[in-house]
Amino acid sequence: MAEIVDGCTDADSVPKPPWRPRKETYIAHLATTTDSVRLVSAADKLHNARAILTDYLEHGDDVWSRFNGGRDEILWYYRALVFAFRQCDASSLTNELDRTATYLEQLVEVRSAGPSAT
Secondary structure (H helix, E strand, O other), rough: OHHHHOOOOOOOOOOOHHHHHHHHHHHHHHHOOOOHHHHHHHHHHHHHHHHHHHHHHHHHHHHHHOOOOOOHHHHHHHHHHHHHHHHHOOHHHHHHHHHHHHHHHHHHHHHHOHHOOO
């Protein structure tokens, strides 16, 4: 169990490394870890993406202020996670993460375009 928790952690140093390099390292790590770590990671990332989506629907762009990476970096991260998980397998969790990330990307695009886009 501790191996899975460790495998799902992007950094345990204090202070944590900068956001983007830390996430890039985590994504690269997914290709070399166990199926169990990837399964738990995918479930965790899906849960997080759904929470972001729910909060975005309720609070709009204010949700991005909660993240060190900001909107574009968060969208990049979830798209990169989908790609990384798909490199290892195409599970239903990965498919659902893809659908959730795509929906969030589409909402952000429409809202960013302004009222004429709706």
